[in-house]
Amino acid sequence: MNLTGVVSVSGKPGLHKLVGQNKSGYILESLDEKKTKSIVNISTARLASLADITVYGDDEDLKLKDILAKMKAQGNVPEAKADAKDLRAFFYEVAPSHDEEKVYGSDIKKIVGWYHILKDLPLFNEEEPKAEEEAGEEKSAETKKEAPKAAKSPAKTAKPKNDKAASTKSAAVKKTGGSKTP
Known part of the structure; x- marks a missing residue:
């Protein structure tokens, strides 16, 4: 998703x-x-x-996308306006290790409501672009390896530019020096 x-x-x-x-x-x-x-x-x-939201858990926080995936696998999701006891029982099925004291009934209603909004959208059935991120990380690692090589080559070209800049400055001094003397 x-x-x-x-x-x-x-x-x-x-x-x-x-x-x-x-x-x-x-x-x-x-x-x-x-x-x-x-x-x-x-x-x-x-x-x-929604990709960053977590739900309080007994040991560690639970990711919302994992809970939504379990809801999708469950198939029979109650409506958000259902009885609070029914929603809590359902939430125990999809997130058994959630913290009962910190996760309120209103939170469960909100998550179930979000599920009903998302379930019909195409993005709910799309795969997460992890392959692109991993490929991007590999490319950035390759460019980091190549970066020192690239940094050395501009340094070689920088020396002639500095020499040229120095010769331009000396030419400018000669011009100004020449115009000051009669």
């Missing part, structure tokens, strides 16, 4: 896709049927990327 660019905005219902940024704020597109675009202020907006 590819949650890159999908954000939750505090004070705005639903989920949004981060389209871009301008000098006054973030440009967001809602993920509902209306596909409305809006701009939220950079200084006051609190955005949370």
Whole structure:
């Protein structure tokens, strides 16, 4: 599942896709049927990327994308407006090691609601671009290895430039010196 660019905005219902940024704020597109675009202020907006959200766990935090993947595998996900006890029982099935004291019923309702928004979108069935990131890391490692070689060659060309610059300065001094003397 590819949650890159999908954000939750505090004070705005639903989920949004981060389209871009301008000098006054973030440009967001809602993920509902209306596909409305809006701009939220950079200084006051609190955005949370779904790819970065974690849920409190007993031993360690649980990633939201892992919980959503388990919900997808489960198949029979209750509605967000279902009874709180039913939602809690369902959440124990998909995230058995979540911290019961720190994860509130409202959090579970929000996660289930997000699942129902995302399940019909094509990005929910897309693979995460890990292969591209790993390939990018390998390329950056290769360029780091080649970088010292590239740094040496400009140093060789820098010496003639410095000599040329020095000769230009001396020529400028000669011109000014020549015009001062009659």
